[in-house]
Amino acid sequence: MMDDFKVTEIIFGPQHPGIHGNFGTRLELRGDLVYRARMVPGYLHRAFEKLMEQRTWMQNVAIVPRICVPDPDVNEMAYSMAVENIMGLEVPDRANYIRTIILELSRISAHLMGLGGIGGAIGLYTLPMWTNGDRDYILDLFEELTGGRVYHIFIWPGGVRWDIPDNWPRKVNKVLDHIEARLPEYYSLFFESKVTDARLKGLARFDSRWAVDHGVTGPNLRATGLEVDIRRMEPYAAYEDIDFKVITRKEGDGLARTLVRWYEVRESIRIIRQAVEDMPSGEIRAKTPPPLAFMVPPGDHFARVESSKGEYGYYVVSKGGKFPYRVHVRGPSFTHGIDVLEQILPGNEISDVALITGTLDVCPPDIDR
């Protein structure tokens, strides 16, 4: 069937309003259908792994959030977890609860941005306007606590940098009330529409066996029916003491992946409320060497964190000394954005290329680093 059409080769290049971030695709089309796709990463390459070998352990905490732009706190968390494990530091309880709140707030803001991206790819521009507007309130909370809207540099090896202000938990609850009241409006705007059903149902379906064989992690894997979540499998921060549900769907198509994200926002709100209520008192930082003479004993460790996009891992190798010897960043989009996309794009129409990339939530900075 596909051989009857005219063959066209195009560059779906980096400068395009449908692309999330700076990412290129080369497509061979037969008529309107994609026959072969080759992804072109590398437009955002900054050589982080080389830069991290030339900066001290504490200076790396400032450079590391820039690797994943919508969800920056998972980078600081995974890096700090790896360094703490090599040094044998024990993080106090209050710091763990504060870290949990920050990670979940970052997850909500990344999911809101991702949902907006999917809505924009369909043509429903109301959804990104609403979700980016609500995401601003979360950025206000971060600005009050840490001083920066987007990059926080708040979690470092040993704990967190300073204690939370006294009325910050009350403001967190107010923002969460607002977002929780808006979630049913997003549902009725986006998921109860026939256009969404027509475009997202059955889009790029894959089963859980194929997903595990190709390295799919995170909400994309949970949408195929497997109940796996790093917060349950290898608990970190305060997730062992908090009661939450792992969201799964069975279908494995684009609509299921989007629904998993919507439900996860609701679940994160519940996690933050529990953490704010049960916050213990105590120290916020373990005893660490002074930042200007921060030495880490020899060793290596792989620390993983459940980010909003998938499994985020840092492998840190230390040979003693002031600088790390090797830091390898394992981003979730490294597997989703190159091999998985090249295998599921053929057979779809060209107007769905940006939509499939959006439902998989491919974030180009953590491919190139």
Next chain:
Amino acid sequence: MVEDSYDLTKRKDERSGEYVPEDIPAERAADEVLKKVPGAESRKRKDGRVELNVPSTSIGSVMSEFKRMGYDHFVALTCIDLIKEDMFEMVYHLWSYGARTHVYVKTNIPREDPSIESVVEVFRTAVTYEREIKEMFGVDFPGNQRLTQFILEDWEGPPPMRKDFDSIRYVQDKFDIKVRNPKGLPPKWTKEGGK
């Protein structure tokens, strides 16, 4: 030469089926591997995980043995440049969804003309990791059909992540870094750090 990915009928068969995780603890899996592969050694690290050191020629059989026992999530492949010992260390990270444990498989290859057998037949996920390591470190993976240009474009220097590539000198040669003295500010502010 580069494999095609548009055969829809083939992909439909690969895609069917539900994943069933297997629960085999890491020590038992490591013992099974040690029985089958001569020259391998394992030890338990202080954080509780298991680490194996295997000879580089037997990496294919080690990987298929682990995959058979439920360690089938290929997390990452790291290459470390040990310039003092004149070798590259390749670290394969595997994870089992059933047993919920992480396993490190480490192997060494010489730094001169480095190459190691590709594990793409066993773990499809490794194809992009090997492509990146070929570009950044120069390690060859015979058996991988997709070792094409990945991130760097028109790059003529040595593989950049090696320890003997000095990126600061490269930056000073290639890009003009200027010392700025903006007009409009008094000279005592712009020279000598404001003293």
Next chain:
Amino acid sequence: MSDDEPKGGLLDQNGIPITNLPKRGFVRRVADWASAKSMWLLWYCTGCGAVELPPSFTSRYDMERYGIGPMATPRQADIFLITGYLSVKTLKRVVRSYEQMQDPKYVLGHGSCTIDGGMYWDSYATIKDVGLYIPVDIYIAGCMPRPEAIFHAFEKLQSMIKAGEANGWRRYKENYQYYRKNQDKVFKRGPDWALEEPVLK
């Protein structure tokens, strides 16, 4: 004077001469006043600073009341916002998009990485100063700049356009050999289209 030296006169930050402000007729002045109120931003998220652009379009900060809106293609846009650092691979596409835009066109350097390299000063893959490769009218400092800083820069750009001072596009045409020499030092011009990538040696 040889072709690859900038001509004399008032110099900007990089030593490029700012054109002596040309005399503008009545039609030109009205056109400048009108174009200052209707600016189309090329939608190209070149770096990490682009994450502060979607909030600027929402109703809290509202860029559209200034007359600024996004535009999909370079042939129909006026403003190029270089949001953040530029890797060498992106610089080639940025120069290509910039040369496709029609005159008059304005460039804003958004973030500290466009001024001096920022925190990636020792990276082999990013460029250190955008003003060497394409002419920049306004730099916005910050990492990353808040939406209020972006609006401050847009207001200044509007007053510069009305006064006839935003002349980056004229500088590009007059000093083309200088820019071209800098660009050739960093990337190679030439075809880069192939469906299959070249095999690594």
